[in-house]
Amino acid sequence: MRxxxxxRGAMRLVTVTRLVVILAxxxxxxxxxxxxxxxxxSTENDAQNAAYAxxxxxxxxxxxxxxxxxxxxxxxVAEVANNSSETVQQAGFTVDPxxxxxxxxxxxxxxxxxxxxxFLKQWTMVxxxxxxxxxx
Numbered sequence: 029m030r031x032x033x034x035x036r037g038a039m040r041l042v043t044v045t046r047l048v049v050i051l052a053x054x055x056x057x058x059x060x061x062x063x064x065x066x067x068x069x070s071t072e073n074d075a076q077n078a079a080y081a082x083x084x085x086x087x088x089x090x091x092x093x094x095x096x097x098x099x100x101x102x103x104x105v106a107e108v109a110n111n112s113s114e115t116v117q118q119a120g121f122t123v124d125p126x127x128x129x130x131x132x133x134x135x136x137x138x139x140x141x142x143x144x145x146x147f148l149k150q151w152t153m154v155x156x157x158x159x160x161x162x163x164x
Contacts, residue, residue, distance in 0.1 A: 060139040064151045067137035074114055075133040075158030078107040082121075082129040083162040090127065097123055104131055111135070120157075128161040 085103035089096040101121055108114040113135050120132035135154045142148040 056140050060142040060148075063139050064137045064142065064154075067135060068154050068156070071114065071133055071135045071154045072156040072158075074108050074111065074135075075131065075156040076160060077158075078104040078116060078133060079129045079131050079158035079160035080162055081107040082123075082131065083127050083160050086123050086129060087127050087162055100129060104129070108133060113138075117155075124161075126161065127163055128159060131158050132156070133158060 082100040082104040086096045086100035089099045100123055101116070101118070104116045104121070108116055115134050117132040117134055120130070122130045124130070133156050135156075136143075137152045137154060139152055143152045
């Protein structure tokens with residue numbers, strides 16, 4: 029076996045650069061994927077909590093239906109107010125006669141690159157439905 033004088037077992041700079049670039053790309057994709065998934069789970073939980081709070085508000089003012097629905101919507105908005113990136117959609121907010129509240133909470137995931145790529149942009153917007161009745 030012949031050994032070369034300049035071969036000291038060191039990796040070439042090009043190989044190290046490729047490795048760093050590949051790991052960075054995998055890291056960014058992993059971060060954005062995790063961000064989208066965790067946003068979906070936390071928004072689903074927040075939607076359920078907002079629906080429950082709205083149902084409690086509706087039941088407390090059920091004698092006056094017009095005021096009860098407005099109070100219920102305000103309670104849902106107040107429940108998600110601690111997270112400034114979440115909104116309760118007015119169009120999807122309904123209350124059944126038994127006090128079951130149905131609503132939609134919208135939130136945009138914080139990502140590094142998914143929000144800039146056309147076909148991945150849809151994954152960053154999360155719309156979660158919440159349904160709850162505080163009596164049952």
